[in-house]
Amino acid sequence: MSGLVLDGVSKSYGSVRAVVPTDLDFADGKLTALLGPSGCGKTTLLRMIAGLEDPSSGTLTLRGRDITDLPAHKRKFGMVFQSFALFPHLTVLGNVTYSLTISGVAKPEAESKARVLLDLVQLGAFADRRIGELSGGQRQRVAIARALAQEPEVFLLDEPMSALDAKLREDMQVELRLLQQRLGITTIVVTHDQREAMTMADRIVVMSAGRVEQVGTPQEIYHQPANAFVAGFIGKANFFDAVACSGGVRAGDVTFEAKARFHPGSRVQVAIRPERACLDHEATGNTISATVTFVRDLGPVREYHLDTPVGAMVVEYAMGEQAKTYNVGDSAQLRLPPEALLVFAVDQPHQTLMAAQ
Amino acid sequence: MRIAGHLFMGLSALVLALPIVVVSGAALNGGRSMFFPPQDPTLTRFGEFFVSEPIWTEALMNSIIVALGAATLAVLLAWPIAYLLWSQNSPLSRVLAGLGSLPFAVPPIVFGVGLGFYWGFLGGLGALWAGIVSHAVLLMALPLVTISIGLQSIDRAHLDAAATMGATEAVTFRTVVAPQTVPYTISGFFFVLVLSFNEFIVMFFVSASAYATVTLQIFNSLRNGYTPTMAVAAITFIVVSILVFSAVARWGDLPRLMGADQSRN
């Protein structure tokens, strides 16, 4: 029996649809990331799971038990809020023992449990500090310890890293992932940062404008994006418009061989990741002429910005990967390997790849 | 739980409105006594108040003059103090803000007594202009607070931007600070206006029976009991307040003016 199941869950505010009816399955013990730009409905979805909002339709079940109508304080899913929401009138220990204290657990027992958790997040020495004395990173750890104190079935985090500075963010992503794996607790993280999702998640749910665009592992999402939105949101991609023809796509005068098959004549959008495109001297198959307009040497990678007949494109090379370097103003041939071309239908951006015939 | 909340708010509103309703109803009484529900309902009292009885028409004129004058003066006095406090926050500015709020923070009867002696020495006792100044000083704390709230909402980066484009402090004030705080100045003005209308204790000591405002007149007649004509004054004040505050709410952000948090709801 799987853990948390959402069936047809949606949320509307008046005539505004924040979340369209959604079916999702959260596997036990895994970390799932709800990823998308702001306003896509991911936080609304999380809050419905927590019980802080009522769904407009649909049901939520936990291990077969319907919890749709269960109020938030009976669900006891541990939650870490974006601002951490630590109680300023209680000490660190007081915050962490809160859920235990109000459910009647005796003070010594509650405190010893809390101290174990604080050691787990490496804040053992901070138990008697007041919240105002803590740094952002420390507050986050207290919030995590506090949510876990009630031994919840599901652990929810709403943009947990957004209040931290960039360097700390990267460290905490790794730490949080390790903690989650160690505890084996079913976890859902809301984030708008795709690197964060790729770092931490077993599975990613990509959302946009209230609907789920794709569900998959980080690798699936990256290498096999279901539509143009996912391709553009995860990692970098070059896009150009084209028309499908037999054997590939045609953009203007140029024909590219591509793996995907569409009805000839239908409009498509083609994407290719910068690191899969190449610059060559000669025009072999699937090449177009290009002029270098800008070079970005970032250390581990070098980016070439190009002007081509199909539009502006970017090619990326890892250090040492390239035989010849190019400079601004050089002409070259841009080669787009057929197996690297991602082709999406234009008229229905939310449909997955369709094979013709 | 929600229903209990709504019930409670409704009940509070009812209790709050009760005396107001009673007084409004009593203004319609035909006779000289205050009965509720009104006996022989008639609108003659309104005529008496606004047109025919000189006691009341003069008192009304005095109330208006004092209120308008005091509100203007209070805003003019509060602005420099609020601005100084906001721009420098020096010990002097903090002391000034404290002193400016002092008359309002303590029981008004004490300030009234003091002002009575004060104007006696300065020669303003019984003069209308002294009444205006008295109310302005008494109520200065209100625009001080509202203007301070407004100043706090100004992004200091705006001041820096103006300076880098060549604006002196005076120009910055005129073109950046003042326009952004207009709603707070106005709300401060209206608060003083409304409270001055209703103030009678300080007015009692300062007017020394030489003139009367509406509330003072009622206060003086307390010994003889209330008459329905007085209730007309009550209705007038309520209606004026509702109009004034509705206007503020309509064209401004009333919750924000009262200090609510910006980012929610």
Place this chain on the structure above:
Amino acid sequence: MTLAQDIDLPRSKSGSARAPLVSRGAMLRWGLALLTFVLCVVPFMLVFAISFGRKIEGAAWGWDFTFENYQRFFVGAMWPDDVTFLYLQQLGYSFWYAVIASCLAVLTALPFTLLLTRLSRRAQAMWLVFILSSLSLSEVFIVMGWDILLSNNSGLPALFKSTGLTQWLKDVGWFQTLRDWGLANPRNVKFKTSDFATILTMSYLVWPYAVILLYPPLSRLDPSLREAARTMGAGNWQVIRTVILPSVRLPLFGTTLLLFVFLLGTYVAVTVFADPSKHTTAVAIYSNVRGANLNAPFGATQAVILLISASVCLVLGHKLNQWAEKRA
């Protein structure tokens, strides 16, 4: 050729003016300070000075430096032959009424304001207009209204009698309790001239102020604190008790204190609704300075004592505030 080369630098004037001794800014500041002092502080100083004065026959008084008035306030004019604590008692009643009324007002305004801050912005604006308008009702009108409502012949007592409520109270046996509390005559309930009516009216008087003072801090309560508590198993009452109330302790106390000080000066409500033997210092000041007694120096003394009591409370409150904020 860059833009920078086109800018003309002003040539420094030869013989620049000497800097003024006192800058214009400093002059304005001290001018403002003087004005504020003259307007806000001098009246209080006057009252203080006159409290040491001497009453002359008739309605006049003269400058002097005597402690007679203060002595009279604390132990009576005839001390040590005959001691009276009448004036201290009046101050006591001032405190008594003010404390109860302010606490009552704040306690009932708190849930109201909490609920208010949870409404939509538009609904909040409408309620605020209502509250602000009622705030603008002068004490004379409020007392007028409650006078009618509580009057024995045509107000609530009459309503009680006509709806049979009085009879029911007699049958149930609570009527006697009301009589013991001074809220009933043998025939019917009586609300006028009682502590109940006085405190009720005073509470009503400051209730809108309580809402307005509590509004900013309550509207700034972080909703995620409430939600966090709910995700940790706290039901509604627990959330109020363990999260909301501790966060508003300070504003609650501050508001109660401000309203208490304001109510110390209540005049009309006390005159109309309180038993003459329970009148307050404010009433006594009035009668001494401009009313029946016309003993200005003594009135000034009473005013000074009232002012000092009020100031002491304010200062204590401020210190408590600072101490609490350092702890947090």
